[in-house]
Amino acid sequence: MNIGEAARRSGVSAKTIRYYEGIGLIPAAGRTRSGYRAYTANEVETLRFIQRARSLGFSVDEVGALLELWRDRSRASADVKAIALRHVGEIERKIAELDSIRRTLLDLTTRCCGDDHPDCPILDRLASEVG
Amino acid sequence: MNIGEAARRSGVSAKTIRYYEGIGLIPAAGRTRSGYRAYTANEVETLRFIQRARSLGFSVDEVGALLELWRDRSRASADVKAIALRHVGEIERKIAELDSIRRTLLDLTTRCCGDDHPDCPILDRLASEVG
């Protein structure tokens, strides 16, 4: 099947499939006589795997590692779990950071009356750290 | 003062200060006879403002808008509040997304025994969406 069909079936855009091939995340696809890339159902499965891993926030490098483990029948599930747990750690760090920012901003916005006057605790805080 | 000192006092790296000047976030600094950028205490205050706004996750464009409002004595605090509340909304959306991913991954990692066997619910899920 052509790249457009593979894109539709996998949820990965044609542009992105070419990009993945370019950076070596997936091997170069076969070609028709006229030079079009041709995909098998198997390759589409790989693309779906990639799509799901990316949507869980794994970096392209991590996805590469997960793909290798997926293909490796003698893998240790511990290796997969390690990648996933490291990723969970990063996500939790990000959530904590965002939540701290969120709490700060909610505090400031609550105290800003938001009318047509210039007085504003938000700007005060940005200008001087205490606010 | 030189750019290095301004960087130290503001918490914005020299490289980044030049970058901010290049994209027009701050006006071009004055120069000494030999071409070194020269900063006043006031300009360092502006840099500190930028640094704090960036650390609260505002985009450089939003920081530009906040700077304009900061300098505008006839601003309406409602305009500042609107920017901040929109930003809070984005943060909450990101937190929700990360939390959903986190819950999925924790579920999968809990069910993955993480030993030297290949069986792995994490890979199963990436391979077939149900898992």
Next chain:
DNA sequence: TGTTGGGCTTCCAGTCACTGGAAGGTCAAG
């Protein structure tokens, strides 16, 4: 006076993971 070391300058390239777009070849249908 010479030189050493740090700081400053500009400019180009790289990061991450794509995305947009131009210029042109291919294919099936009408």
Next chain:
DNA sequence: CTTGACCTTCCAGTGACTGGAAGCCCAACA
């Protein structure tokens, strides 16, 4: 035989920096 959808490659841009090369400037010390 043409239309329109598809495919190809290649280059450039995104955000917000960061690294590094090549070269000028300046204060201090022998």
